[in-house]
Amino acid sequence: MKTCKFLFFVLLFAVLNVSSIAQDGGLLFLKGSLPSTYINPSIPLEKKIQISLAGINTFAGTDGPTIEDITSKNASGKRFIDVINLSQKLNSENSIFGGVDVHTFDVGVRIGATSLIAGHAFKSFGNITYPGKLVELIARGNAPFIGQTLDIGTSVDYFGYNELYLGGQYEAGNFSIGVKGKVLFGTNNLSTERHFTTFTTKPEIYQWELETDYIVRNTGILNYQALDSVSLDLKSFSFDNLFVRNRGLGLDLGISWKMSDKLLLMAGASDIGSITWNNAPKKYSSRGNFTFEGLDLINLLGEKENISISDTLLDIIEVKSETETYTTKLNSRFHVGGSYDLNDLLSFNALYSFQERFGAFSHQLSLSALLRFSVLQTGLTYSLSKNNFTSVGIFGRITAGPFSLYIQGDNIPGLLNPLKNKNAGLRFGTTFEF
Numbered sequence: 001m002k003t004c005k006f007l008f009f010v011l012l013f014a015v016l017n018v019s020s021i022a023q024d025g026g027l028l029f030l031k032g033s034l035p036s037t038y039i040n041p042s043i044p045l046e047k048k049i050q051i052s053l054a055g056i057n058t059f060a061g062t063d064g065p066t067i068e069d070i071t072s073k074n075a076s077g078k079r080f081i082d083v084i085n086l087s088q089k090l091n092s093e094n095s096i097f098g099g100v101d102v103h104t105f106d107v108g109v110r111i112g113a114t115s116l117i118a119g120h121a122f123k124s125f126g127n128i129t130y131p132g133k134l135v136e137l138i139a140r141g142n143a144p145f146i147g148q149t150l151d152i153g154t155s156v157d158y159f160g161y162n163e164l165y166l167g168g169q170y171e172a173g174n175f176s177i178g179v180k181g182k183v184l185f186g187t188n189n190l191s192t193e194r195h196f197t198t199f200t201t202k203p204e205i206y207q208w209e210l211e212t213d214y215i216v217r218n219t220g221i222l223n224y225q226a227l228d229s230v231s232l233d234l235k236s237f238s239f240d241n242l243f244v245r246n247r248g249l250g251l252d253l254g255i256s257w258k259m260s261d262k263l264l265l266m267a268g269a270s271d272i273g274s275i276t277w278n279n280a281p282k283k284y285s286s287r288g289n290f291t292f293e294g295l296d297l298i299n300l301l302g303e304k305e306n307i308s309i310s311d312t313l314l315d316i317i318e319v320k321s322e323t324e325t326y327t328t329k330l331n332s333r334f335h336v337g338g339s340y341d342l343n344d345l346l347s348f349n350a351l352y353s354f355q356e357r358f359g360a361f362s363h364q365l366s367l368s369a370l371l372r373f374s375v376l377q378t379g380l381t382y383s384l385s386k387n388n389f390t391s392v393g394i395f396g397r398i399t400a401g402p403f404s405l406y407i408q409g410d411n412i413p414g415l416l417n418p419l420k421n422k423n424a425g426l427r428f429g430t431t432f433e434f
Contacts, residue, residue: 024335025366026408026427028349029379029395031264031339033431034106035406037117039335039351040268041167042178042254045108045115047433052106052119055429059410060098061422063362063386065089068420070135081139090132097357099125103429115169117180122187124160125331127358129195137199147203153214155192157358158221159328161185161275163250176256178268184330186246186275188220191328191358207293210317214286217326219246219277224284224321248275250330265338271330283324290316332356345372362386368395375399381410391423404431 030036032046035055069089072082106119134152137145167180193215200209218224223231254268337351347370355362362385370379379395390411397406410425 024333024353025337025349025351025364025368025383026379026381026393026395026410028337028339028351028368029370029377029397029408030406030431031349033404033433034108034117034119035103035429035431037106037108037167037169037178037180038103039270039333040178040254040256040266041117041180041252042169042176042256042268043264043266044169044171044176044256044258045110045117048110049434050106050108050110051432052103053430053432055103055106055427057101057425057427058098059101059423059425060096062094062096063422064091064094064096064130064132066420066422083139086136086139087132090135092133093129093131095127095129095357095360097125097127099123113171116166117168118166119164121163121165122160123163124158125357126156126158127360128154128156129360130154142199142201142206142208146201146206149198149200151197152199153195153197155195155358156216157191159189159191159275160187161246161248162187165250165252167252174258176258178252178254178256180252182250182252182273184248184250184273184275185244186219186248186277186279189218189246189275189277189328190221191217191326193217205293207291209292210290212286212288212290212317214284216284217277217324218282218284219279222282224282245279246275246277248330249273262341263338264340267336268334270333270335272332274327274329276325276327278325281323281325283322283326284319285322286317286319288318290318292316329356331358346370347372370395379408381408383410393425402432402434404433405429406431 024039027036027039031043034045034050034052036043037045070081070086071079073079101121101123103119103121106117108115108117131151131153133150134154137150137152162185163182165180165182167178169176169178194213196213198211202209221233223233250271250273252268252270252272254266256264256266258264332355334354335351337349339347339349341347349368349370351366353364353366355364364383364385366381366383368379368381370377375398377395377397381393381395383391383393385391392412393408393410394412395406395408397404405428407428408426410427411421411423
């Protein structure tokens with residue numbers, strides 16, 4: 001089955017190239033600077049004029065097994081899928097997710113108790129959710145599952161979009177409120193609206209039965225002709241339709257409370273909104289029961305052309321293609337946290353994050369400490385999330401006059417050995433403050 005083999009390759013490739021998990025807690029190291037407003041627009045800016053350039057954050061991760069979990073090495077040192085222990089390592093449902101967040105330009109101007117902020121960013125997010133039984137079926141074949149019905153429905157979601165935002169902060173006593181209004185322009189999208197699929201191997205003559213209830217929506221990613229003729233349109237990953245179609249609106253909100261000169265508490269919500277996709281939007285759907293009872297070899301004895309079982313299977317499954325405008329929600333994030341300045345040298349931060357990821361939800365708690373010197377700041381982070389309790393990151397910032405360069409690495413063990421870890425990552429950027 002070509003489609004399943006291709007999907008399995010994509011899953012393995014994605015895990016091998018895991019680069020990070022979005023750990024927004026590190027942005028609290030930049031409290032008072034523009035990048036801190038990415039998680040909460042109310043965190044007060046300290047200088048009158050601020051500019052931020054090329055703020056880049058890459059992130060990816062998995063809540064399922066690592067490559068090390070599902071593979072072993074043979075005598076020659078080559079890796080192979082460990083079929084015997086596969087079922088013990090896989091969850092009933094597993095996800096691989098990631099993306100890139102690029103803030104190309106941000107500017108902030110503080111006038112008394114009011115600050116105005118504006119900027120542009122390109123954001124992209126992707127997620128693959130696959131059942132463990134699908135991987136077992138691909139790796140072991142259907143012989144161990146005769147008479148069983150397996151859930152193999154897999155969802156693939158991705159969107160990329162540009163955002164232009166304009167917002168502001170207002171300080172009233174010890175409180176600060178902030179808001180960003182965003183105009184969004186989608187570049188490309190792939191959404192799995194429904195992904196119910198079961199696979200059954202009947203015990204009578206081992207015929208295969210598929211039951212599907214699938215809806216996939218696509219704008220600018222897939223070139224689809226038939227199930228055995230699907231390709232990615234890599235040219236679509238560009239800015240050709242920047243500010244033209246696929247429009248949407250978004251909103252960031254936040255509030256901060258300065259309890260004392262040392263302690264700041266905050267709460268905020270980011271990326272609340274949606275995008276309507278109207279630039280050649282496609283809807284692909286399949287619903288029904290499809291049975292493959294094998295090939296009639298007697299009727300095929302006289303055939304001179306090559307016989308393809310996979311082609312026969314794909315011909316049985318019916319897929320309907322339509323053009324239809326649709327709307328997708330953004331992946332919203334919610335944060336509650338605080339920062340405590342022990343003295344001029346040492347600060348502590350804590351941030352709890354709740355994030356939606358294409359209909360699924362994740363939680364994360366980040367704790368961090370920052371040391372400040374004359375031109376150098378260095379920090380350490382520790383994060384807790386589902387099935388991941390060993391994520392340790394580092395932060396560094398160098399300042400020369402109004403210019404500063406910052407870099408943060410999330411989950412250092414993951415950067416050094418990605419095969420054994422579920423995540424790792426990198427964030428960096430520059431700021432100018434006057």
